[in-house]
Amino acid sequence: MNINETNYENYFFLYIDKELSPAENAAVENFIALHPTYADELDQLKKTIQAPENILFEHKALLYRLPAMEASISSDFKNTLYKKEASLFKVEFNNRTKVALLSVAALFVLLIGYQFIGTSSVSSINTATSNSAQANGQNLSRTKAALEKKNDPGINVLAITTKRIKFSRKIKEDLAPARISMAAITMKETADLNTSSIPISNETVSLTPLDLPAYQINQLPNEIPASNNNKASDNVVPTTYQVLDTEEEDKSIYIANLEIDAAALRGITRRFNALFKKNKSENK
Amino acid sequence: MREIEFNQCVDDYANSVYRFILKNIGQVEDAQDIVQTAFEKLWVNRDKVEPLKAKSYLFTVAYHQMIDHIRKEKKLSTTDNYKEAGAKVIYQKDHELKQILLAAINELNPTQKSLVLLKDYEGYSYLEIGEIMNLSESQVKVYLHRARIFLKGKLVHLEKVAS
Numbered sequence: 001m002n003i004n005e006t007n008y009e010n011y012f013f014l015y016i017d018k019e020l021s022p023a024e025n026a027a028v029e030n031f032i033a034l035h036p037t038y039a040d041e042l043d044q045l046k047k048t049i050q051a052p053e054n055i056l057f058e059h060k061a062l063l064y065r066l067p068a069m070e071a072s073i074s075s076d077f078k079n080t081l082y083k084k085e086a087s088l089f090k091v092e093f094n095n096r097t098k099v100a101l102l103s104v105a106a107l108f109v110l111l112i113g114y115q116f117i118g119t120s121s122v123s124s125i126n127t128a129t130s131n132s133a134q135a136n137g138q139n140l141s142r143t144k145a146a147l148e149k150k151n152d153p154g155i156n157v158l159a160i161t162t163k164r165i166k167f168s169r170k171i172k173e174d175l176a177p178a179r180i181s182m183a184a185i186t187m188k189e190t191a192d193l194n195t196s197s198i199p200i201s202n203e204t205v206s207l208t209p210l211d212l213p214a215y216q217i218n219q220l221p222n223e224i225p226a227s228n229n230n231k232a233s234d235n236v237v238p239t240t241y242q243v244l245d246t247e248e249e250d251k252s253i254y255i256a257n258l259e260i261d262a263a264a265l266r267g268i269t270r271r272f273n274a275l276f277k278k279n280k281s282e283n284k
Numbered sequence: 285m286r287e288i289e290f291n292q293c294v295d296d297y298a299n300s301v302y303r304f305i306l307k308n309i310g311q312v313e314d315a316q317d318i319v320q321t322a323f324e325k326l327w328v329n330r331d332k333v334e335p336l337k338a339k340s341y342l343f344t345v346a347y348h349q350m351i352d353h354i355r356k357e358k359k360l361s362t363t364d365n366y367k368e369a370g371a372k373v374i375y376q377k378d379h380e381l382k383q384i385l386l387a388a389i390n391e392l393n394p395t396q397k398s399l400v401l402l403k404d405y406e407g408y409s410y411l412e413i414g415e416i417m418n419l420s421e422s423q424v425k426v427y428l429h430r431a432r433i434f435l436k437g438k439l440v441h442l443e444k445v446a447s
Contacts, residue, residue, distance in 0.1 A: 010429075013425075013429045013432055017403055017428065019425075044440060045432060047385070048400075050401065052405045053307075055306060056299050057316070059316060059320070062320060063298060063319075064294055
């Protein structure tokens, strides 16, 4: 290592920065001893070295890491924290039951639908009442004429099936003030009937739900066409008509002018009941 | 690195890291935040950092945090404040070498200031300083020598003014 006047400054920097080996340090010190004029320059460089200050970081406590604490909870206490979700009541149906329920639901929807249609057609019923009465009168006259044509007084029995017309309450309220003179009367011509097989009553036709006026067949309303009346009056043989009241609720059901066969409905209800009975027995 | 070794690092290096940062930026709260961030990163990476290299790691992280902080806060302007403060010291003809040198150091650019502080305060070698500051050994040597020449010139000049 050769320190001279051209490269001494570099060695001085390395000397004050303590980057030299002990031998090199000794060489620098030897150079200063041989050239005292450079001693001041080395002293000036030494003055550029900062003396460490005693500065303390006051928040060491924030930096420390504590050992992980063992956080354990007793199982008894844990059990008190558990929450159980309430179980839902579950009903299971077999296929037959599902079909039965679906059919009942469909029937119910149909009935509601027809009820709605019947309600909405109340206004049309009001206007059509007089027309239907006229038509019924014509039906009566036509039936009467047909029986008279047979000229068989023994069978001159006109069975008039009066069918109860059940209107909805709303319809009743709508129609009651008007005191409708005629309701829809459906008549069936039963020419083959004989008096012995069918219970005959001499009562007049009764239209009970609406307190409609009662008519005897021989007192047909004025709406009956005159031609028919004339034809009937020409026949001298008095014609008696007996009203056959077959108002049995189990034969037919009328809901909002809709005729439903009660027997068919009864069959459905019977099947439905049988299904439930079966299910009950299976459950047992 | 386990908790006990980490806590030992806190005992050994927290002061020096804090001093290094505080001397560089001159703001206590920011320096504390940077130190805390440095130790937080050491804890996060404790499995990767060997205990013997923890000090170097802490200074490296703290230095880069400081550079980011200076860039964000534009702390370079504070250097001017230090210059003004140093000038006041000069004009008051305070001959205390320490204060003069402090004023002179504050006139250095951040890289040179960090080099001087790491060398003088912490006694790091050129190689270690280069690792911390992401510089080569020769770069550290050249930059540090330039800083010494600047400080020397300042000291000589002020001594002449004072005399």
